[in-house]
Amino acid sequence: MEFFTYHDFMLNAKNAVYILMGVIVLGFVGLWSFILARDTDHEKSGHDGHH
Amino acid sequence: MTAETKKSLFTPFNIFAGIVVIIGLVLTVLRFTKGIGSVTNLDDNNPWGIWIGFDLLCGVALAAGGFTTSAAAYLFGIKKYNSAVRPAILTAFLGYALVVFALHYDVGRPWRLVYPIFYQPGTTSLLYEVGLCVFLYLSVLAIEYSVAALEWLGLKKLRGLVHKLTLVLTIFGVVLSTLHQSSLGALYLIAPSKLHPLWYSAYLPIQFFVSAIAVGLSMVIFEGTLSHKAFHDKMDATYLAQHDGVVLGFARAASVVLAAYLGIKLIALGADNNWKYLLTGWGAWYLFEILGFVALPSLLYAIGSRERNLPLIKWTAGLTVLGIVLNRFNVSLVAFNWQLPSAQRYFPSWGEIGVSLFVVVVGILAFRFIVTRMPIFYEHPDFKDAH
Numbered sequence: 019m020e021f022f023t024y025h026d027f028m029l030n031a032k033n034a035v036y037i038l039m040g041v042i043v044l045g046f047v048g049l050w051s052f053i054l055a056r057d058t059d060h061e062k063s064g065h066d067g068h069h
Numbered sequence: 070m071t072a073e074t075k076k077s078l079f080t081p082f083n084i085f086a087g088i089v090v091i092i093g094l095v096l097t098v099l100r101f102t103k104g105i106g107s108v109t110n111l112d113d114n115n116p117w118g119i120w121i122g123f124d125l126l127c128g129v130a131l132a133a134g135g136f137t138t139s140a141a142a143y144l145f146g147i148k149k150y151n152s153a154v155r156p157a158i159l160t161a162f163l164g165y166a167l168v169v170f171a172l173h174y175d176v177g178r179p180w181r182l183v184y185p186i187f188y189q190p191g192t193t194s195l196l197y198e199v200g201l202c203v204f205l206y207l208s209v210l211a212i213e214y215s216v217a218a219l220e221w222l223g224l225k226k227l228r229g230l231v232h233k234l235t236l237v238l239t240i241f242g243v244v245l246s247t248l249h250q251s252s253l254g255a256l257y258l259i260a261p262s263k264l265h266p267l268w269y270s271a272y273l274p275i276q277f278f279v280s281a282i283a284v285g286l287s288m289v290i291f292e293g294t295l296s297h298k299a300f301h302d303k304m305d306a307t308y309l310a311q312h313d314g315v316v317l318g319f320a321r322a323a324s325v326v327l328a329a330y331l332g333i334k335l336i337a338l339g340a341d342n343n344w345k346y347l348l349t350g351w352g353a354w355y356l357f358e359i360l361g362f363v364a365l366p367s368l369l370y371a372i373g374s375r376e377r378n379l380p381l382i383k384w385t386a387g388l389t390v391l392g393i394v395l396n397r398f399n400v401s402l403v404a405f406n407w408q409l410p411s412a413q414r415y416f417p418s419w420g421e422i423g424v425s426l427f428v429v430v431v432g433i434l435a436f437r438f439i440v441t442r443m444p445i446f447y448e449h450p451d452f453k454d455a456h
Binding site: 027030031032035039042045046049050052053054055 | 332
């Protein structure tokens with residue numbers, strides 16, 4: 019893709035970055051729920067890693 | 070000297086450390102009598118070598134465990150991390166002290182070190198800001214660490230006085246660390262034509278700061294793991310009981326921070342529209358760094374903390390430490406001056422590597438000297454419940 023003005027370039031770059039930001043935020047939610055998924059199981063079994 | 074003393078003195082590590090210290094002292098004499106050119110490969114194209122890239126940039130980043138741990142324990146009030154504070158503060162104190170020590174080799178004329186602070190402050194310079202913050206934070210760390218030294222010396226009144234400053238010092242530490250960790254990244258904003266576009270970004274200050282938090286958390290796990298092997302007999306029941314909780318909690322935090330760091334790296338890539346460079350050789354090296362040493366540790370930490378897999382977390386901590394060292398090397402050395410022909414590129418001399426190794430060994434020896442004498446991994450019997 020060619021950019022004839024700096025404005026064109028910024029519009030293109032920012033569009034991609036806004037989409038990327040959305041993907042990253044969704045990824046964060048996924049990562050956090052993945053990390054916490056087993057917490058309730060560990061609490062139930064009484065083994066929480068904190069002796 | 071009895072046979073037993075000889076056996077405990079002449080361990081493989083002590084022999085190795087002794088050789089490194091002797092070589093380091095010889096190099097020190099050479100550096101300060103014959104000039105910087107006699108022991109380094111530095112030149113006008115490459116004025117900063119591994120003494121900046123490793124000793125300073127990595128030293129400061131690896132010492133970030135001090136402010137992250139004390140903030141978690143004292144600012145966020147997570148008391149189960151209290152036992153990790155002293156080892157982290159000691160590591161940070163020695164790390165910063167050695168950064169300043171190593172800086173003398175690069176700058177020369179040690180008696181002039183105070184000039185930028187007291188005589189000729191260049192208040193518009195980022196280097197001045199870094200210097201001032203390191204000077205102030207090293208002072209803060211010295212006071213924070215002094216509580217353990219005062220307990221060891223039995224100076225109860227002075228210890229009580231210093232201990233009362235804990236919260237203020239922690240706040241100071243967080244503010245100063247935020248400033249200079251990011252400023253170290255900002256130093257490279259001055260060289261857009263020298264640093265490869267994949268590493269150069271307006272987000273460099275944020276990247277340096279966020280990655281320092283990740284490696285600070287990892288260093289606490291990494292250093293704790295090594296200390297467990299070497300100084301297990303110096304640890305009290307409280308430290309041992311809290312250790313697994315510290316590892317799991319810090320692994321969880323490090324996973325999220327590394328994911329944030331990865332996100333910032335990708336946003337920086339997108340904002341400058343540098344995707345095309347990913348298909349080059351430099352792109353392969355960049356992907357090796359961010360996939361192998363940022364994305365992978367983030368995922369491994371997440372799996373480790375979810376499954377409560379302590380060995381996996383400890384290996385991941387080592388991988389993260391390596392990754393941040395690699396990143397600082399890439400920014401300051403590998404991707405710096407990338408357009409120069411290979412004959413003009415910098416590679417450290419044996420003298421530079423020897424001095425860096427000397428600095429690391431001095432740090433390990435100082436750490437060992439202190440933890441075998443002072444209450445770092447245990448509560449002093451006279452000051453139980455006074456923390």
